[in-house]
Amino acid sequence: MSLRTKIFLSLICIAVIPLALFGAFANATSTDNLVSIERDALRSGLDSAQRVLSDVQRNLAGYIHDYTQWDELHDQVVVDQPDPVWMQINLAPETPTSTYNTFNLDLLGMWNYKNDLVYSAGAIDEVTVRLKDVISSATKTEATQTRLLSLGSDVYVVAVSAIRTSAFTDPQGILLVGRILGAEDTASIAALTGYDAALYKGARLIAGPVTQLPLPEDNELLDAISNDQYHYDQQDKGYALAFAPITDENGDYTVTLVIWRSRAALETSQSSLSTTLALAVGVGTILAILVAMVLGGSIVAPLNQMAANADNIAAGNYGQRINVQNLSNDELLTLANAFNAMTDQLAQRIDELKYKVDEIDEKNRALRIATAKAEEVARLRGEFLATMSHELRTPLNAIIGFSDVLLMGLGGALNQAQQHQVERLKENGNRLLTLINDVLDISRIEAGRIEIASESFAPAAMLERISEQMQVLAAQKQINFLTVISPSIPPTLVGDEKRLEQVIVNLLSNAFKFTDKGSVNLEATCASSETWSIAVRDSGIGIPPHALDLIFEPFRQVDGSSKRSYSGSGLGLAIAQQLIQSMGGKITVSSELGKGSTFTITLPQILADNTALQPKSQQQGA
Numbered sequence: 001m002s003l004r005t006k007i008f009l010s011l012i013c014i015a016v017i018p019l020a021l022f023g024a025f026a027n028a029t030s031t032d033n034l035v036s037i038e039r040d041a042l043r044s045g046l047d048s049a050q051r052v053l054s055d056v057q058r059n060l061a062g063y064i065h066d067y068t069q070w071d072e073l074h075d076q077v078v079v080d081q082p083d084p085v086w087m088q089i090n091l092a093p094e095t096p097t098s099t100y101n102t103f104n105l106d107l108l109g110m111w112n113y114k115n116d117l118v119y120s121a122g123a124i125d126e127v128t129v130r131l132k133d134v135i136s137s138a139t140k141t142e143a144t145q146t147r148l149l150s151l152g153s154d155v156y157v158v159a160v161s162a163i164r165t166s167a168f169t170d171p172q173g174i175l176l177v178g179r180i181l182g183a184e185d186t187a188s189i190a191a192l193t194g195y196d197a198a199l200y201k202g203a204r205l206i207a208g209p210v211t212q213l214p215l216p217e218d219n220e221l222l223d224a225i226s227n228d229q230y231h232y233d234q235q236d237k238g239y240a241l242a243f244a245p246i247t248d249e250n251g252d253y254t255v256t257l258v259i260w261r262s263r264a265a266l267e268t269s270q271s272s273l274s275t276t277l278a279l280a281v282g283v284g285t286i287l288a289i290l291v292a293m294v295l296g297g298s299i300v301a302p303l304n305q306m307a308a309n310a311d312n313i314a315a316g317n318y319g320q321r322i323n324v325q326n327l328s329n330d331e332l333l334t335l336a337n338a339f340n341a342m343t344d345q346l347a348q349r350i351d352e353l354k355y356k357v358d359e360i361d362e363k364n365r366a367l368r369i370a371t372a373k374a375e376e377v378a379r380l381r382g383e384f385l386a387t388m389s390h391e392l393r394t395p396l397n398a399i400i401g402f403s404d405v406l407l408m409g410l411g412g413a414l415n416q417a418q419q420h421q422v423e424r425l426k427e428n429g430n431r432l433l434t435l436i437n438d439v440l441d442i443s444r445i446e447a448g449r450i451e452i453a454s455e456s457f458a459p460a461a462m463l464e465r466i467s468e469q470m471q472v473l474a475a476q477k478q479i480n481f482l483t484v485i486s487p488s489i490p491p492t493l494v495g496d497e498k499r500l501e502q503v504i505v506n507l508l509s510n511a512f513k514f515t516d517k518g519s520v521n522l523e524a525t526c527a528s529s530e531t532w533s534i535a536v537r538d539s540g541i542g543i544p545p546h547a548l549d550l551i552f553e554p555f556r557q558v559d560g561s562s563k564r565s566y567s568g569s570g571l572g573l574a575i576a577q578q579l580i581q582s583m584g585g586k587i588t589v590s591s592e593l594g595k596g597s598t599f600t601i602t603l604p605q606i607l608a609d610n611t612a613l614q615p616k617s618q619q620q621g622a
């Protein structure tokens with residue numbers, strides 16, 4: 001996913017989703033609020049409608065209260081029988097100007113001072129029964145009594161008042177008037193509350209605009225009767241509706257008052273709110289997209305440039321720099337400057353490195369030339385030494401050979417002095433030959449031209465043979481010479497018998513040379529299951545600790561002075577060490593000054609039938 005997409009999605013998450021959630025929440029809350037406001041309005045509408053009904057009763061009571069303080073009317077009830085003509089003119093429904101018609105009555109009854117009903121119009125008998133208590137107490141009550149009365153299929157508003165003189169004295173008779181609640185009452189309710197109104201008796205409409213009425217369910221209306229409360233119906237059917245049962249003084253159900261109003265206004269405000277919120281979310285989303293694009297341009301573009309530069313640098317192009325002119329002075333500018341500074345430093349370091357590499361290359365080249373020269377010199381030296389040794393040995397062998405001839409008397413008898421001189425000649429010839437052989441060996445070894453044979457031999461036989469040869473030296477110096485060969489030494493081993501013999505003879509020669517009394521021992525044993533060792537032990541002059549290592553270097557001797565008392569070239573141990581190492585073994589020395597020295601050769605046990613134990617040089621040579 002690209003950085004631009006990530007920024008866009010982040011902004012969507014940060015801005016648009018909360019905005020959408022807020023929108024949905026605000027929409028739900030505002031709808032709830034509007035419905036609750038609508039309910040409050042319905043409640044106060046019902047309260048007002050109830051007050052209108054109360055006013056209807058109060059108005060009727062007011063009319064009747066004034067009318068019953070009319071002396072003429074009082075005169076009609078203080079006698080047993082009122083004047084029929086008077087009653088016809090003033091009370092009868094047939095007379096248009098009568099009280100009955102003036103007050104738009106549906107019910108009228110008049111009782112005289114004896115409580116006899118002296119005039120009646122409408123269903124007065126039933127009313128008399130229902131309002132017996134009110135009527136009987138009317139002359140004792142100052143106020144006019146009003147009631148809502150449910151009679152048959154109608155609901156009446158009824159007022160009862162005692163008939164008095166105009167001075168509000170002498171209550172003698174009673175006047176009861178009533179009228180059926182109808183369309184004029186629901187019209188008054190509608191005018192006052194702003195709601196359409198209807199009156200129901202049970203589930204039956206008794207007053208109200210039939211056609212527009214969104215009827216409450218019958219059972220709702222009937223339920224409402226038994227439940228003296230306001231009921232609301234704000235379901236989504238185009239009208240908000242409320243109704244309440246009206247009870248009389250005894251708490252008996254009389255009529256159900258229903259009011260309603262179209263929900264168009266609510267729906268309009270709801271939809272305009274939803275539209276506003278949808279617009280806000282839409283605008284928010286567009287803003288988020290624009291911000292993402294702007295941020296994308298100002299953040300992603302420089303970062304992309306940095307990434308491209310990094311790729312260029314990785315490809316070896318160190319000249320690339322980020323263009324900082326278009327960047328605003330923020331973290332990106334700092335980053336770009338740091339990136340450019342880093343690139344500068346990198347280029348500088350790489351230049352330095354290149355210079356150093358060139359320098360090293362030059363030195364390497366000089367070194368190679370010097371090495372080649374040194375190798376050439378070493379090779380030439382080796383060649384020279386080998387040739388010279390060879391050229392020297394031929395005449396030397398001739399000298400030794402002719403010395404022998406002379407000593408054997410083949411050239412005529414020698415006198416004692418001549419005998420001694422020829423012997424010295426032969427002795428020095430031999431010494432020179434040994435030296436030349438040693439020089440030849442060391443030069444071959446150094447030239448890497450020495451070859452180690454890999455043949456089976458009997459180690460015990462070899463040691464015994466050497467021991468026998470050396471007996472002469474032991475006898476000459478009167479030194480004990482003991483050879484101990486451990487039975488653990490395998491009967492046959494593989495190796496270079498001649499070279500090994502050369503080394504052992506050299507060590508023994510040294511031992512006899514540097515020992516004047518005591519003993520020289522030759523011991524062979526198997527040091528481990530993989531190696532065997534040969535030790536040459538003497539009780540001679542010993543070697544000082546500082547010289548223990550250097551005696552293995554060519555031409556090095558403990559006593560290197562020209563006045564030294566022991567002859568030798570200082571090559572024997574160097575050759576011995578090189579040969580033993582070439583066989584995959586090692587040679588070590590331990591010594592104590594004045595007490596003697598022990599030289600130990602350790603070699604791998606290479607059995608004739610086991611090549612696994614062969615030293616490296618052998619395996620490579622195989």
Ligand code: ADP
Pocket residue numbers: 506510511514538540541542543551556557558559567568569570571572573574597
């Ligand atoms: P060299 O021909 O001088 O004996 P080597 O290399 O064999 O040459 O020995 C080097 C020197 O090591 C000798 O000159 C001697 O000083 C010392 N060295 C060798 N073997 C013994 C030994 N068994 N006892 C004392 N010194 C020894």
